[in-house]
Amino acid sequence: MTPGVAVDTWLAELSDQRRLSPHTVSNYRRDLQKLQVAMGETSLASVQVHHVRRYIAQFHGQGLGGRSLARTLSAWRGFFAWLGERGLVQANPCDGIRPPKSPRLLPKALSVDETAxxxxxxxxxxxxxxxxxxxMFELFYSSGLRLAELVSLDCDVLDSVAHEGEIRVLGKRSKLRLVPVGSKAREALATWSAVRDGLARPGEQALFVGQRGGRISPRLVEARLTRRAIQMGLPTHVHPHMLRHSFASHVLQSSGDLRAVQEMLGHASVASTQVYTHLDFQHLAKVYDSAHPRAKSK
Known part of the structure; x- marks a missing residue:
């Protein structure tokens, strides 16, 4: 089996059987293309630990950061494990290799005033x-949705919004979760649903549509949010995920309930949600620096 065929077969299994998102599969494909380029004439069965270490060192020298290299190694490790299960390699050359560390970047969130x-x-x-x-933007902030989750919503969610104040969202790996919808978002959705037919083409099921009447694209959502942020005079570039971060950090600041935030965000592990405790501490630190007499002297 050639490397190209092996990659295509593995990615097809990830998509069909493990139900990974197209975005994740696309990232894995790029990571495995890097492997094929780095291997050159070396066969998959001949790749050893020292090869992988050299490939990673080369990418790091080219400016690739620790997070990107960690994802690349994860893709390679999974691919070689799959090859091993089929007897195509003797051992996984990625086992035991760790990417170089890089500083952990905290997600950027708007303040409550900026969001308002x-x-x-x-x-x-x-x-x-x-x-x-x-x-769209009220729903982003009200419910902590991902961009892909928002654009995939259909009009049938409006009934549950109106009657239960919640919607079912199909998240990563096809995992369903219930998320609450706040009063401001419900009002905005009601206003939009009253005029939606003026933009949507006949028979279109998508809740949010573009100028041509079909389902809105993620890129257009990003462009419209950037446009609105500029119009409203916000001093920073605002992207859709920033509203998700703002939702999480604001709920955590008010409630302190990390587990509830995890459930609403759809994180598989609470470790993914714990980053927002750092954002919460940053907020407390700013209050301290502005209020404490000794802090002011700095």
Whole structure:
């Protein structure tokens, strides 16, 4: 089996059997393309630990950071494990290899005041698109959705929003979860649903649609959010995931309930959610620095 065929077969299994998202499969494909380039004429069965160490050192020297290299190693490790199960390699050359460490970057979140400014109503040049945008961004912040989760929503969620104040979201690895929808988001969704037919083409099931009447694209959502942030005078670049981060950090600051935030975000492990405790501490540190007499002297 050639390396190309092996990669295609493994990725197809990840997509069909493990139900990994297209985005994750695409990332894995890029990581395995790096492996094929680094291997050159070396066969998969001949790759040894010292080869992998050299490949990783080369990528690190080219400027690839620890997080990217960790993901690359994870993809390679899974691929070689799959090859080993089929008797195509004798051992996994990635076992025991760790990527170089890099500083952990905290997710950027808006303050409560900045979020309120972003979501404040204003006169849009196109009232229908303006209503859609406000509904999307209110729902992002209200429920901590991922971008892929938001654009995949269909109109059938409006009933559960209206009657139960919640929606079912299909998250990573096809995992369903219930998320609450706040009053401001419910109001914005009701306003959008009243004018949606003026933009959607007949028979379209998508909740949020673009100018051509079909399901809105993630790129357009990003562009509209950037546009709104500029219009509202926010001093930082705002992207969809920043609203998810803001949701998590604001709920955690108010409640202190890490497990609840984990459930609402759809994290498989609480370790993924714990990063927001660092954001919470940063908020406390700023209050301390501005209020404590000894801190002021710094």
């Amino acid at each position: 400014r972003l979501l404040a109503p204003f006169e849009d040049d196109d009232p229908v698109q303006g209503a859609r945008d406000l509904a």
